[in-house]
Structures are given as C-alpha cells and as structure tokens.
Amino acid sequence: MTDSSFVNDVMETVVARNPGEPEFHQAVLEVAESVAVVVEKAPRFAKAKIIERIIEPERQFIFRVPWVDDKGDVQVNRGFRVQFNSAIGPYKGGLRFHPSVYLGIIKFLGFEQIFKNALTTTPIGGGKGGSDFDPKGKSDMEVMRFCQSFMNELSHHIGPDTDIPAGDIGVGAREIGYLFGQYKRLTNTSVGVLTGKGIGWGGSLVRTEATGYGLVYYVTRMLHDLGKDWKGQKVVISGSGNVAIYATQKVHELGGKVIALSDSGGYIVDEAGVNLDTVRRIKEVERGRIKEYVQAHPKAQYIEGWQGIWSVPCDVALPSATQNEIDAAAAQSLVNNGCVAIGEGANMPSTPEAIAIFHENNVSFGPAKAANAGGVATSALEMAQNSMRLDWPFEEVDNRLKTIIDAVYNQCTAAAEAYGMKGNLMAGANIAGFVKVANAMMAQGVV
Numbered sequence: 536m537t538d539s540s541f542v543n544d545v546m547e548t549v550v551a552r553n554p555g556e557p558e559f560h561q562a563v564l565e566v567a568e569s570v571a572v573v574v575e576k577a578p579r580f581a582k583a584k585i586i587e588r589i590i591e592p593e594r595q596f597i598f599r600v601p602w603v604d605d606k607g608d609v610q611v612n613r614g615f616r617v618q619f620n621s622a623i624g625p626y627k628g629g630l631r632f633h634p635s636v637y638l639g640i641i642k643f644l645g646f647e648q649i650f651k652n653a654l655t656t657t658p659i660g661g662g663k664g665g666s667d668f669d670p671k672g673k674s675d676m677e678v679m680r681f682c683q684s685f686m687n688e689l690s691h692h693i694g695p696d697t698d699i700p701a702g703d704i705g706v707g708a709r710e711i712g713y714l715f716g717q718y719k720r721l722t723n724t725s726v727g728v729l730t731g732k733g734i735g736w737g738g739s740l741v742r743t744e745a746t747g748y749g750l751v752y753y754v755t756r757m758l759h760d761l762g763k764d765w766k767g768q769k770v771v772i773s774g775s776g777n778v779a780i781y782a783t784q785k786v787h788e789l790g791g792k793v794i795a796l797s798d799s800g801g802y803i804v805d806e807a808g809v810n811l812d813t814v815r816r817i818k819e820v821e822r823g824r825i826k827e828y829v830q831a832h833p834k835a836q837y838i839e840g841w842q843g844i845w846s847v848p849c850d851v852a853l854p855s856a857t858q859n860e861i862d863a864a865a866a867q868s869l870v871n872n873g874c875v876a877i878g879e880g881a882n883m884p885s886t887p888e889a890i891a892i893f894h895e896n897n898v899s900f901g902p903a904k905a906a907n908a909g910g911v912a913t914s915a916l917e918m919a920q921n922s923m924r925l926d927w928p929f930e931e932v933d934n935r936l937k938t939i940i941d942a943v944y945n946q947c948t949a950a951a952e953a954y955g956m957k958g959n960l961m962a963g964a965n966i967a968g969f970v971k972v973a974n975a976m977m978a979q980g981v982v
Contacts (some may be wrong), residue, residue, distance in 0.1 A: 538571040549590055556639030561885060562646045563590055569965035572954050573973075584982070585973045592645065594618040595757060597638065598688040600666055602681045605674055614685050616664035616673055616700075618690055619645040622975035625696055626662030627911060629703030643858070644703075644882055648911070650968030651904040654943045657915035662698055664689070670705050682713035689823065690718050695726040695921070701914050702731040704857070707777075708743075727921025729969045730914035739917035741932040742910075746880065747781025748933070749909015750853060751789065752940040754878035757899045757960070758851075760948075761875060766790035771849040772798045773841065774856035775818050775825050777906070778880045782853055783811050795847045797856065798825040800842040805835035848872040855880030855907075863888035870896045879903035890961065905943050905964040910941045 542965040545567045546560065553559055567586065574580050600612040615638060618626045631640070641663050649661030666685060670678050695701060702711055711731045718728055725737075732738035742746070751765075758764055768791040772779045775796045783793045791809040798818075803825055805811070813831045817823040826837045845852065845865035852874050854861050856882065859870075866889035869877070877893055878901040879885060885893070885900075893900045913936055920927060927935075943964075950970070951963030 538568075541543040541571045541574060541578040542567045545586060545590070548587065552591075553639070553642065556642060558643035558883070559639045559646065561859075561887065562643040562878065565883075565887065565961070566650065566965045569962040570969045573966055573970060576954075577973075579977065580973050583977055586977055588976065589620060589649065589969075589972065590646070592617050592619045592642065594692075595642075595949075596688075596692055597636070599682065600668065600685050600688070602677070602684045604677050604680075607807065610681075610746060612666050612668040612681070614666045614688060615663060615690065617641050617645040618692070618698055618700070619646040619661040619663070619913045620649045620972060621660035622972050622979060623653060624658035624660045626698035626700070627659035628661060628663040629665075629701040630706045630710075630714075631663070631665035632668045632670050632685060632705030633665070634667055634669045636667045641665055642685045645886070647882055647904050649918060649972060651908050651913055652915075653968040653971040654905055654946055655908050655912040655915060655939055656942050656962060657912065657939070659699075659915050659918075662700075663703075664700055665703065665706075668705075670710065675709065678709060680712045682710055682891070683717040685723065686714050686717035689714075690721045692693040693718075693728055695728050695918070699914070699918060700729055701911070704776075707731075708733055727918050730917045732917070737917075737921055739913060739920055739932055740927070741936060742917055743777060744781040744784070744914045745913035745936060746778045746907050746910035747783070747855075749912065749936060749940050750778065750782050750855070750878050750906050751785040752909065752937055753901050753906045753944055754851065754853070754876055755789070756941070757876050757878065757901055761899060763875070764790070768792070768850040769794050769848070769854065770851045771844060772845050772853040772855055772880070773802075773844055773860060773884070774854075774881065775814060776855075778855040778910075779820065780811065780815060782855060782880060783809060783814070785878040787811065794849065795844055796825060797844045799841060800824055801826060801837055801839040801848075802841050803828045803835050804839050804847055805832060807832075807834065815955075819859065842899040845869055846872075848964050849874055851876045851929075853878050853880050854884035856884065857881055858883045859886050861885040861889045863892060865889065870898060873900060877901065878906045880907050881903070882907070887945070894959070899958075900961060902961040902964050903945050904968065905960060908943050909936055909940060912936060912943075
C-alpha cells in the first residue's frame with residue numbers, strides 16, 4: 536500500500552465514522568501522514584490494525600450536568616470524557632470548560648494526548664474531557680455547584696490508577712479545587728485523582744509554570760540547532776494565560792524579549808519588552824483584559840482583534856492561545872517578517888496550510904505534542920509525588936522537567952532522521968509517539 540492510499544483509507548474511515556468533527560479529522564490526518572512510512576516498513580502494525588485501533592477511543596462518555604445558578608434557575612450543560620488509549624499507562628489529559636466544547640474537540644485533544652504523553656517518557660496514556668460550560672462571568676458559588684455536579688458523574692469513570700484528569704482552558708486552580716473536594720466527598724478517599732492541585736494539598740511545585748517553561752526549554756533546543764540562543768531574540772506570544780505568562784518569564788530569564796501578548800479581544804505590542812508584573816496583575820489578580828496594559832504603559836500599543844498579532848515582526852513565535860489560530864496568511868506574514876522558529880504552546884494552533892508554509896521556508900517548527908508537553912510531564916511528576924506521599928522542591932521538579940523535555944526533543948530528532956525526514960520535528964514527534972504506543976499495543980494483544 537502506498538503512503539497516499541494508506542492516508543486516504545485512514546481518513547475515509549475517520550470521516551465516515553466521525554462526521555462533523557473537523558478538528559479530530561485534522562489531528563488524525565497529521566499523524567497518518569507522518570506514520571505512513573512506519574506502517575509501510577512494519578507490516579505487523581498493518582496486520583494488527585494498529586492505526587485503526589488507535590484512532591478509535593477505548594471509551595467515550597457524554598453526560599448531563601444540571602446545576603443551579605445564583606438566581607435559583609436550573610441550568611443544564613453537557614459533560615464529556617474520552618478515554619482514548621491506555622496502552623502505556625492510565626488515561627491522562629485535561630478538562631476544558633468552554634462554550635466551544637463538543638465531542639469533536641475532546642476527541643482531537645485526546646488523540647493528540649496519546650502521542651504527547653508517550654513522548655514524555657512517563658507511563659501515561661491519553662484522554663481528555665470537559666464541558667460546554669463557560670466559567671467566565673460566573674460567581675465562585677456557581678462554578679462550585681457546576682463542578683460538583685460534573686464530578687458526580689465523572690467520578691464513576693476516573694481514579695488514580697485508571698484516569699487522572701487535569702486542567703485546561705477554563706479549568707484552573709479554583710475549578711480543580713472544587714472538583715477534587717467533590718471527588719473526596721463521593722469516594723471517601725484522598726488520592727491523586729486530579730493533577731494541578733494546590734500546593735499544600737497534593738499539588739506539585741512548577742506545575743503552574745510547567746507548560747510555559749517546557750515550551751521555552753524545547754524551543755531552546757530548536758534555536759541551538761540553528762546556531763542561536765535566546766539573547767536578543769524578539770518574541771511574539773499569543774494568549775495571556777498560564778502558558779503565555781510563564782513562557783514570557785522564562786524567555787526574559789534567558790535573555791530574549793517578548794514584545795506582544797494577546798487575549799480574545801486584541802493584542803498589545805511593547806517594543807521595550809512586555810512588563811510581566813503588569814500582565815500578571817491584570818490577568819491573575821484582577822481577571823481583567825489585556826487592553827488595560829496600556830494604561831500602565833502608555834508607550835505600548837493595543838490593537839483590537841487578536842488575529843493581527845502574527846503581523847508583528849519577530850524572531851520567534853509561540854502560539855499559545857487556541858487551535859488553528861495561525862492560518863496560511865498569518866504563517867506567510869511570519870515568514871516574510873523573518874521569523875526563524877515557531878513553538879506551539881497551545882494544542883494544534885497552526886493549520887496544515889500554515890505548517891506547510893513553515894516547512895517550505897525552512898522555519899524551524901516545534902509541534903504542540905512535543906513543544907507543550909511540559910504541562911502533562913509535570914502532572915506525571917505530581918502523580919509520582921502523590922503516590923510516594925512526598926513533595927519535591929522547586930529545583931528538583933524543574934530539573935526533572937528539563938530532563939524530560941530534552942528527552943522529548945531527542946526522540947523527535949532521532950525518529951525524523953531514522954525515517955529520512957531529518958529536521959522535521961512534527962514528523963519525528965508523531966513517529967516516536969506512535970511507535971512507542973504501537974509496540975505496547977502489539978505486546979498486549981487485541982484488546
């Protein structure tokens with residue numbers, strides 16, 4: 536079977552069995568295109584239908600989440616948990632609370648999580664969950680009542696050796712706290728069933744910073760292979776949440792200069808370098824909007840509409856907001872303005888057309904499943920600490936994170952070179968993750 540016929544067959548099956556889920560289709564297509572060469576060279580994978588089994592979740596749960604708002608009115612949302620693949624360990628993946636959430640989004644995220652988790656070198660499988668509930672504008676009591684109702688059903692399907700959710704968009708420390716409290720109440724256990732917990736009740740140091748730090752550690756390796764480091768690099772980062780904030784902090788520590796950040800309303804440009812203290816006050820303390828930054832820094836600019844951030848000239852771009860935020864036009868703008876490296880901090884933030892433009896123009900491209908693996912890697916470290924009833928100091932967790940990210944990068948480069956695609960980190964990430972999971976599935980039989 537040729538590479539193209541293999542990919543066409545996979546996609547025909549995926550689209551037919553999962554209609555109306557374009558994000559999931561896109562995620563599968565990217566992996567299928569990369570691993571076709573692996574399946575061709577290893578016919579045992581084809582005979583055992585490994586790719587057909589990987590693209591079908593082991594379990595999917597959709598459930599009703601009723602709750603009462605502060606006015607006493609009953610509200611009804613929909614909850615999801617997709618347990619995608621447990622070949623190398625218990626399901627691991629975050630919960631996303633956002634109005635855009637539907638089954639296709641959860642399946643795309645869970646599918647990506649399989650390979651991301653495999654790359655971390657830790658024994659965790661892939662899963663994802665969430666709800667179309669929007670925590671924005673809700674009171675703490677409304678969020679608590681929703682989380683408790685959500686956990687009433689989710690608790691039947693998770694456990695410290697079965698499925699260990701974490702946070703994602705819309706699920707931060709507040710939400711994890713309410714979810715964990717309800718799980719304890721329902722099960723009368725205090726176990727590491729959720730990660731991203733607070734320090735002092737099972738959480739790990741560095742977990743808050745991990746995705747942003749890991750992203751920068753990964754791109755550091757990319758720059759090194761280009762004969763560069765962070766000193767003097769102008770950096771544009773989309774978003775202004777945890778990933779963007781702590782990526783900014785680490786870039787500044789290493790000598791780079793972040794000049795732009797965004798939120799859903801627009802973006803700021805500060806050529807002097809974004810003042811992180813101001814951003815953290817606005818976003819973490821006041822829960823405000825990024826446009827308020829210019830009130831404290833009048834020389835900075837605020838531009839309505841976040842999409843324009845990719846027109847800001849930079850050396851390094853770190854898309855850290857949401858899926859498909861960089862399209863072909865944005866990618867071409869980055870290339871034209873001299874960007875040399877892209878590191879994905881969000882999940883699948885670049886469209887296939889954008890990625891093709893980066894590759895065609897020799898822009899170093901770090902895919903999300905490798906570049907943003909720091910968060911789930913540190914979640915696995917949190918799980919280990921919970922199991923041992925220990926707390927490691929910040930420096931130890933950070934050093935372990937660096938070691939894991941180095942291992943992720945090394946796997947990507949080695950796999951790409953082994954299959955004749957030297958320097959293609961996206962192909963390398965997909966191949967390395969796929970081979971690890973496929974070998975485990977082969978060893979465990981048809982299950």
